[in-house]
Amino acid sequence: MNRLQARLAGAFCALGMSAGSAAQDGPIPVEIRGEPGNFMLYRGGEPYPIRGAGAETLDDLASLAANGANSVRTWRVGDGSILDIAHELGMTVALCIEIARERHGFDYDDEAAVARQFEEARETVLRYRDHPALLVWFIGNEMNLEYENPRVYNAINDISRMIHELDPYHPTTSTTAGMGGDLARVMRRRAPDLDFLSVQVYGAVYELPEMLAEVDPALPVMITEWGTIGHWEVPLTEWGAPIELHSSAKAAVYQRAHEEVLAPMRGRLVGNYAFLWGQKQERTPTWYGTFTPDGQSTEAVDVLHRIWTGQWPGNRAPLLEEMRLDGRQANDGIRLRAGREYPASVAARDLDGDSLIFDWRVMEESTATQTGGDIEEIPPRREGLIAEPGLAEIRLRAPDEPGAYRLFVYAGDGQGAAAHANIPFFVDR
DSSP, rough: OOHHHHHHHHHHHTTTTEEEEOOSOOOOEEEEEETEEEEEEETTTOOOOEEEEESSSSHHHHHHHTTTOOOEEEOOTSHHHHHHHHHOOOOOOOEEEOOOOOTTOOTTHHHHHHHHHHHHHHHHHHHHHHHHEEEEEEEEETEEEEEEEEHHHHHHHHHHHHHHHHTTTTEEEEEEOOHHHHHEEEEEHHTOOSSSEEESSSSGGHHHHTTTTTTTSSSSSEEEOOOOOOSSSSSTOOOOOOOOOOHHHHHHHHHHHHIIIIIGGGGTTTEEEEESSSOBBBBBBBSSSSBTTTTTTTHHHHHHHHHHHSSSSSSOOOOOOOOOTTTOGGGEEEEEEEEEEEEEEEEEETTOOOOOEEEEEEEHHHHHHHOTTTOOOOOOOOSSBBBBBSSSSEEEEOOSSSSSEEEEEEOOOSSBBBBEEEEEEEEEE
16 A cells, blocks of 8 residues: 555545545545556546646636646646636646746755745645545646756655645645656655656657656656647757648657657556647747647647547548758748748648648747747737738748748648748848
8 A cells, every 4th residue: 555545544544435426516535556567547546548738828727627637737726716716627737836936046055045845735635625526636847957956855845745644535745847866866756745746748748758767666657748849859940940840740759758668657657648639829829739829720639639639530630741942941941031022832732622721920030048838929910911821822022121030831721720830040141
């Protein structure tokens, strides 16, 4: 019997309950059972294979459930309403208690500040520990990113111990950006109270077996973010713009990552959450979201739908085959002359035979330097540069001001789904 099982048994005994008889209007016990290489998450005494994704807004939950997901992860608690909405949809929530990051200036040697943070976390646990939608507690997100002071994990351990004292029903973890033997040993030594490790990987997902080779196999692992290739993992133009995959190439990454890595590692892994259900600005408005800025679903949604349900959705998103600007592709380092016109084209098709609706846009290149998904400003759009933006082939007039820009194209099917691509370009005088 592991530590969490022992706590659960004691709690149920005190309440005169068995592990599978928790009232549906109160906490539903969650635990990890098994042995190295054969772990499984249980909820209410039954196996609970996570079909999940991270979502930034409450509006995304209904579509997440409609596509076959049973769980959502968060990066903060907010007002807690996500628990109520998820419960109504038959979903669970991996709820993240946001704690301060060293890269934002927090000092984990400041005992008074750490104590205040502990008390804030305690209030959160007392408020939400009995909610039936609660699945697990995340204590902080990627606290190892750009950190130097390992005492952050002592603080995490103190919060985890407090949670286990107040809430015997839900496991604790803390998510990390990547993983290796050194980090795992730091966490094992300083935060031994955590019930499992949570790792976030993008392009490095294909190296996950090697990444975890130095990690104690007795520690269950959850993948709490995975998806497309990260903007820090791709080639750059000579002026430093990252080259983004188009929507169909991203969908292929999701599918391959699941089939070749995540599914075969079941047993070592106790679940995973794809990133990101919805849309956000992070280097571009399309990089990580599975939906466009206008709310249209992309091919990545179709792939996740199939992973979660075993079937493709009734309406498939358009496929994007190629985008060109001045006869060249995104990795060709395209430089244009200010004020001159250039051809651009996109090749896309729809599996359902829907007629495609095209939308071309020009935006200034992002100058964001934030890391870890911190909020970024949306770069300004440049209007009036495309005479007929509804065509598959257009003429682009390069902006008059020198600098870095991106040309975006969206190909919608008129049924709520779209493909997209973009090309960075630099304007010279």
